Amino acid sequence: MATLSLFPSDPVQWAWGIVLFWLALGFASLLLQGSQRLLTRLLFPLGALGALAIAGVGAVGLSAPASSIVLPIGLPDLPFHLRLDALSAFFMVLLGGVAFGITVYASGYFRSMAAGPLALLSLWYHLFLAGMVTVLLADDAYAFMVAWEVMALSSYFLVTTDHKVPEIRSAGFLYLLIAHVGAVSLLLTFGVLQGGHGDYTFDTMRLAEMTPFWASAAFLLALFGFGAKAGLVPMHVWLPEAHPAAPSPVSALMSGVMLKTAIYGLLRVTFDLLNIQIGWWGTLALALGLITALYGVIFAAVQSDMKRLLAWSSIENIGVIIAAFGLTLIFYTDGKGALAALTLTALLYHALNHAFFKGLLFVGTGSVLHATGVRHMGHLGGLMRFMPWTAWLTLIGALALAGLPPLNGFVSEWLLLQAFLFTPGLTQPYLNMVIPVAAAAVALAAALAAYVMVKFYGVVFLGQPRDPVLHHAHEAGWAERLGMLWLAAGCVLLGLFPAQVIEWLTPVVRLLTNQTLLNDGSWLMLAPVSAERASYAPLIFFAVVAVVLGLTVLWVRRVYHGRVRRSDPWDCGYPEQDARMQDSAEGFGQPIRQIFEVFMKIERETPDPFSRTPRYRGASLDKLWFILYAPIARVADWLSQQAGRLQHGRIQWYLIYSFVTLIFLLIFTTR
Amino acid sequence: MEIYWLLGIPLTGGTFLALWGCRRHAPEINALFSLATLLAAAFLTNRIIVDGPMMVGNGWFFIDSFNVFLVALTAFVAFTTALFSRPYMRIEAEHGKLNDKRLRLYHSSYQIFIAAMLLALTTNNMGILWVAMEAATLATVLLVSLYRTPASLEAAWKYFILCGVGIALALFGTILLYFAAEKLLGSGGTALLWTHLNGVKAQLEPTVLSLAFVFLLVGYGTKVGLAPLHSWLPDAHAEGPTPVSAVLSGLLLNVALYAVMRSKVLVDGALGNDMAGNLMMGFGLLSVVLAAFLIKRQTDVKRMFAYSSIEHMGLITFAFGMGGAVANFAALLHMTMHSLTKSAIFFAVGHATQKAGTQLMANIRGLIKTNPTIGWGLMLGTVAILGVPPFGVFASEFLIITTAMHEHPWATPFLLLALGVAFASIFGKVQPMVFGETELPKLPYQPALAPVFLHLGLVLMLGLFIPPYLAAWYKQAAHLLGG
């Protein structure tokens, strides 16, 4: 355990150095309030470099042995302990890789922003980054909680950047509230974990012996706390409000990276800090995860605000990840180490992928927002012609999210489904009944994700502009393109070289499950467990498709001709075709809405047939809000009303309170 | 020696200001006296750091690590409050809310009040402690009713009657204490000296002591604002001038709790069981929950933060009730943090209300636009008091809650509930005050917000780094309280 030296030697010190660097940037931005140029052209690029460095440190840390330092700050008996092991390292790679692209993008995106607010935003932005990295590094409860809440608080201020809008304010409020409640329950988790001896370092927690009861209590509290941050149903309500409210790069960070810190925490607590695991935890997590996945994707399908749609799809992906987490637990507690390794790999892989493509999609919507100022998909369309860069890069993200080969989204789903196929080995028979249904649910979610993506991409980028202003839409600047390019490249490469990625993941998997997932295939083929059993070689796949495609093009051109005539689209004998006749976002979601109406509270305003300016408004609201949260609020109101009665205003009553209290205590103590 | 300075300066300050009246520079003089007091406190603290706990004036004063940091805290906050009140009260006078007579009253009794609190903290005699507490009450009653509005009069009256009765009960407790003590220490002066009592606490008669503690708890607890004895607190803190609210919330509550703790030590020694602890935990929990739900329905900003004081005092009392090194440490830390943060909030709120001309939160909007410093001060202060790291309030809540989780798990659901409700209520009301649009004009003058950010800075610092000697104090104090 090295102490902090001026010149960093091992990864954790580098990481901490970068955190300090980010903090410095943040406070520097307050000084640079005057100059918008410096902020965007200097500070954000520097921040991006920091992110890149973090990714590098993570990459080193993955293979390096765990290193740790103790900082001279914190509580008297509890200075900050920082530790960098494979798990943190992996999530640091994720964070750094995605944050780099997003921050590069941001350096271009925020050029239209006034200097004053921008300085504040940059402060919170860098604090946010620093907080997230510190969460990954923290090795004692206090440091963890501080970093955790710094992350929440700074992201809250980022969300409320545009606080003039009441909706955004309420979104931010809801976000911070749920985050705080979750944090308190995490506090309780650590209170349980430290098991008596008031030492809050993770090292002692690792050693603490837990009875199954208390272990389960800790797990449930952790699941609640981290679930609240990750957007696990039913604690998800803040997510579709807060993520769209933030400026797009921030949404990208929140959806892509921040949610993953919750996954990190869950893994850390369950597999590292707790030293017993119990099977039914896994079943619970699996069930919750699947519900979340389906719930999220169904609601994503009926959204008409593009960022809200993406936020809901984040909920879906988190659901898939949590389901994978549950399955890992099931295998692990069942003694199937190798399978646990496989599932865990799928989990981590999917976390990584989601970070990349969701970040890409969110920044893509950011460019659209910049170019058009429109968020409602009903007013967008046909942007591919005005902003080809954004469109094509976003297409990659969309296809990846839809889980289509050969992009990265497919790989993790493939791994997860493989894991499901191994379930016959399980000992508990009841699981054998449950698992197939679970697999079906995952498949269903994936298919629906494709639906959602076609809707998203088709309505926003394809077709004809639904609004004349769109004709003036301008392409994103070079910095934005660069950022998107980076993220898109990530999606592609992660999709094409799964074997390498899995190799990188090995240390993490070994750390958590004491097992390694052997890849039976060569460098270009992914074959977990055995090539006989299953294999997938995206490179060959890609090559074949490319070759066939090329040949076909050549052949068609050579043998026939490339003549093209342009004309109007076929109007089916009805001359007044216009853009408003395309499917609106609501229209595209309508079948899903019809099928899954049970989960929704649908608000509709249909125009009367004779109105000159027909307006249609349809909103499918989350029913959970009305059956779960509204009652809670009502109960709280009622209670506070009752409490208010005590404050009666009449002094005699107050005297009676004191009197009765006195008498009561006298009786109480003297008997 | 410093002790006499410490008590003498504010006393003379009070008398002097009473004579000087509201000639020019009265506020400055007020601030100067407070500064002098602060210096004296600093010297005293330094002395304690150098050569440990000490007894002064043949045993009349006793200063150990428990009260010395409270002394330092009190002097500090008193000083910053004086700084804040300088422009604040001037504006109030310009608004015609105050005339010269009342300003004179304000300044002099402010000093007297400080003196009384310092006496209560430093004295070694439980009787004098009682006298000082009563004096502090009397000094502030007229401050609460300073505006002479019906509301302020009513508030002051309730404050006076309820605290008077409460403190009378405390006197009965003190008498019982004396009654039990004189058999061991003989009648006369020494029988009420805390140090002596502490020496013989094991032999003190349990039945009498338990009875005495009930009276002391109900008595001083009324001044701490423990539910259900809290009824006076929101009125008094909301209706008085903001500087008074700041010191009442930030300091007087601490002093009252200090008195309770001094007696708890004796009772624990005598009884040997944790009856006292359980009582305090009960009161604390009740206060936290009740306050949280009462906060929810507030429309008046100062009243809301007054309730939040009740909540935090409840939390501290709960922690003291749990006892043990960690919990006591946490409670002491929380006392400090709460004083600093809550007074800072009241400063910010004071300016905000003064500008908006109302205390109704519905009419205060978009502070961040009209005056960013006030806005951010209020926002950060609120965030801090709600226990969001890296602010220090979280540090203590962290220790309290985690300790509660493994010592009294049954209590944690209530804490979770109360903290959640309080967070939702306070933040939900403050956010629109700070953010959003407003048509109010910018502030014509520059508010004295140095204190706000000084306090918040300290709180932030203590959240991340507690200086070793401070930590050492807390530890000693916690140990002394039965850690």
Place this chain on the structure above:
Amino acid sequence: MSVTYHLQIVNFLAALLLLISFAMLSQRRIAGLITLFAWQGAALATSAALVGWSTGQHHLYYSAALTLVLKVIAMPWFFFRLVRKLDMDRDVEPMINIPTTMLIGIVLVIFAFNLAQPISELSGTVMRSTLGIALACVLLAFLMMITRSKAIPQVIGFLAIENSLFFAATSATYGMPLVVELGVALDVLVGVLVMGIFFFQIRETFDSLDLKHMEKLKER
């Protein structure tokens, strides 16, 4: 041997105090209340002096004198003046009707005696039961404060509590240390002054001393 009948006198005074407390509880007129209060003070002073004399605790004489001056002469005079000034010497219905109050009072007395029983067992001083009586008086005065809806009776109730405490201090423990006594007396004096100021402020704001006007501050 002389102690015994001092003892009897003091016990008699104690009983008298209790009686006066009950009388206060049942007294409707403010003037009557003030007179009773003065009597209470007188009884207190005598008992203090007696105890001082019989046990040679001479500082009790100061206390006795203080009480005589403050509580028998100064305050009643002040109150009478007040009442005349604000002329409001008429019947006031208490919140709870008198008989009920009496019943509650009796219950309280029994409770207090039970409470004080174990303690007076250990009391080394001559008067055993006085502590119980003092406690009873405290509770009764408290009860009276609760039942009165006017400012002055409430204050008198408050002072009555103070009296009973003083009685407890003198009889059960031969008086607190002198410093404390003085401090307490000072506080009481200041308190009364503050009260006086209050009465006028309240009067000029609400032009009445009825507490009904002071129920505005509440949760609505």
Place this chain on the structure above:
Amino acid sequence: MSTGILLQLAQTLLAILLAPLLMGWVNQCRAWLQGRSAPPITQPYRTLRKLFHKDAVIAHHASPLFRFAPYMIFACMALAAGIVPTLANDLPFSPAADVIALVGIFALARVFLALAAMDIGTSFGTLGARREMLVSFLAEPALLMVFFTASLISQSTELPVIVETLAHREFALYPSLAFAAVAFWMISVAENARIPVDNPTTHLELTMIHEAMILEYSARHLALIEWAVALKLFTYSALGIALFLPWGIAEQGELGMLPLALVAMVAKLLAGGAVLAFLETISAKVRLFRAPEFLGTAFLLAVLGMLIHFMLEV
């Protein structure tokens, strides 16, 4: 290995070339069953040729994606046809994509088709895309479940392995496979835009799904898409054969078996096509919002198949 490559290429090419033939055969059968005079079996080839010779007509604001999509779809289908064992069983490509990846390929093609349909921005295109996705989001997981049943039996998701195990197991009745077979039939009907889910011959906007998407296509693009459709039908038939009556597919390195395999395959395909045509003729097109129910049933059957496998067969 080299023979493997050759085989692979041969099979893929064969599939590409034979696919329209199958289409033609099915149409012919339908015509007979409906008592119409049948078009010649080579009709699809003629259509393709005609289309290739025409000039492409493209809407003014069609994006590059619109022109790129047909090639993409065609390529995907070619790959799919390549990895499904029709003739021989050792195929170098097949490790590149197992059954899950196969579903992925279909999905990829479908998504591109839907996107291309939305690109022009006519009311028809979007309508078709929406309906197509609606059908697929139920059909796709159902197909996956069918594969899962098979691969749970054969402990592998590699098509060759599955086929091998299914072909060479001692004859035992697998109820799960029966369920899977029914589900698979329903799915392939839906996926290939056949009655009762869709009607390949209609252009009535109330009912059409697939046709609505390709309304804007013409000439070579249309030709590629039609060809891809034919390939898809072929691939599905081959899949069904491989999964449910896998006998007669050539083993690893048994080149001698190939002619026999070819014959067997042709026979099976003819039979399968006839059956498909028959079933199509006797059933009526369902309303669009019945389609989800139809596919839901398929999905349910597939899942039931898996459950039954778990309950009875392990």
